[in-house]
Amino acid sequence: MAGMKKPESIVQTAGYCGGCGHGIIQRLIAESVEELGIAEKTIAVVDIACAYWSLDALNFDGIAGPHGRCASVATGIKKVRPDANVYVHAGDGCSYVIGLAETCFAAARDIPITMIVVNNGIFGMTGGQLCLATTLEGDWTVSSVKGRNVEDTGKPFDVLQMLKSMDIEFAARGAVYDAKHIRELKKYIKKGFENQRDKKGFSIIEVLSPCPTNWKMTPVQAMEKIKDETEKIFPTGVFVDRGGAK
Structure with a gap:
C-alpha cells in the first residue's frame, strides 16, 4: 500500500526533537518526489x-544557504539548473522574517521553485525566540516571557495573504496535527513539485507544525494548540492555484 513503506x-x-513536525514534512517531501520520479534531479535548499x-x-x-536567504539560493540554483527540481525546506523565522524580502521577490519574479515553509510560531534552532510573522498574541517565548504584546511587536501577519496579490502559481497552507490534514498537506506539496516539473511558476506551501521543545508542551498538547489556536489565525487551504484543478 502506498505510504506504508519507508521512502x-x-x-x-534525523536529529529532530521528539514530537517535531519537520520529520513528517520530510517524509511527505520524499514520498512526493519518488512518486513523481524526480528524485535524481532534486536539489534541496535548507536553512541553518x-x-x-x-x-x-x-x-x-542539497545545500544550506545563509540564514534567511533560502529563496535567493534556490533562485540561483534554478537559474543555472533549470531542469532541476529545486525546493526550499525552511522555517517561518527564515522565510517570513529574516528572509521576508527574499521570499517576496522570488514570488514577485514567479521563480519556478517550490518553497515549503514550516510555521511553528518561533525561531526554533536558536532557542525559541518570538517570530514577528507567526507568534500568536500572548504566546510565551524566550524573548516574550510575559507573552507577546502586540503593542510592542505588532500583530502576527499572514504572509500567504500578502503573496496572494502577486501573480504566482500556487500557495497553500496545511497542517500536521492529524491524519486528514497530513494527507491534504501531501497533496499540496506534491502539487508544488508537479508545477515545477511542468515548467510553471512559484509555489509555496506553508505548514502549521508543532515545536514541543520550545513551546514547553508535550507533543499531544502541541498538536492540540495548532488545532485549537494556530489554525484560527492561520487557516488552512489553497490560497492561489493559477493552473486550477486537474
Missing part, C-alpha cells in the same frame, strides 16, 4: 536551522 530517499534518521537535519537524512543533492 528509499530517507537514508538515515532545524531543517538542516534533512541534508543528512535525505539522499538528495
